[in-house]
Amino acid sequence: MHLVPRLARRVPAVAAALCALTMLAGCGSDALAKKPPFPRSTVQAAKGMTDPSTDPGSGSTGSGKPVDPAFAVDKLRLVDPCKLLDADTLKELGKPDEAVPGGFTRCSNFMKDKAGKDLSITIEVGQTLTSEVEKADKKLAGLNSYEQVLEGSACFVTVITQEDPGIGITVQVGYKDGDGCEPGRKIAESVVKLAKGKAVARTAAKGSLITLDPCELPSDAAVADAAKESPRVYPYGLHNCSWVGSDAEVTLDFRGGYVPKDDKFDPKQVDVDLGGVKAYQVESSTSYPSCTLRWVQLKGQDNDGEVVEVKSAGPKKSEFDRCAKAQAFAKALLPKIPKA
Structure with missing residues (x-):
């Protein structure tokens, strides 16, 4: 049975721009993630996205057509990111270590180069892209690609698999003692070729969230x-979606990875009965108040599992019961989620 591995780090869609290309930044719930053995790195957030009411974008989901049928979103959801880290390709760069999976869409290998120096490689499948699509000025394995180098020796190599909205596969390389983009290109070329084949596809377990489209699952009502009224839709990655109205928003997130012992995601959580499904509720009273509900969809071995997260939020001036909204949305969603 397929259950996603530990080290999952999913990102709520409304805050997606804050975590764009932060594959090593650790955005998301601490309870759903174990501390990774690599340094944090970030990219400047898109303007206005910390408060969706200031975002000038339309929230359009675009045409949704991939550059190649092999990269259709429903196919990318089934790609096992660790199978994209080809052992032979890694051996050309040095001495690989064991693959470290991270949720539904991420996998890392913290290896050594041929001189014994640290070389960390992380793949993210289905990365949400913005300006990268327009800035893509290179070609890799027949796809448009974009490279970004961050101060501190991190290089992101992104291949564009869909232009509208922008989706890609990103390879991040941490290499303090060399040019991280060079191995990044080699890995990216291998990744594109492998992603087109059937050998990297996985079979979802009964009741798994992995194949579900979070933007299509909830009813319009x-x-x-x-x-x-008239919320804008913001898909993020392959398993996260937000609907942002003028004074309220809701986010749906399907996460794979570490499920803490006794389901203790947050020390402040309270139990909530969603009509036979036990969920865990946490309120936040910041300048942008929110209420988050989580429930465990599947559990595997060693605290691996799958989790649904619903978050209701809005500006402080907007007075409504965020927890009541989150619970109502979750209850409407439950009949559409497959039973384990």
């Missing part, structure tokens, strides 16, 4: 109730 549930979205309208949670995000009020």
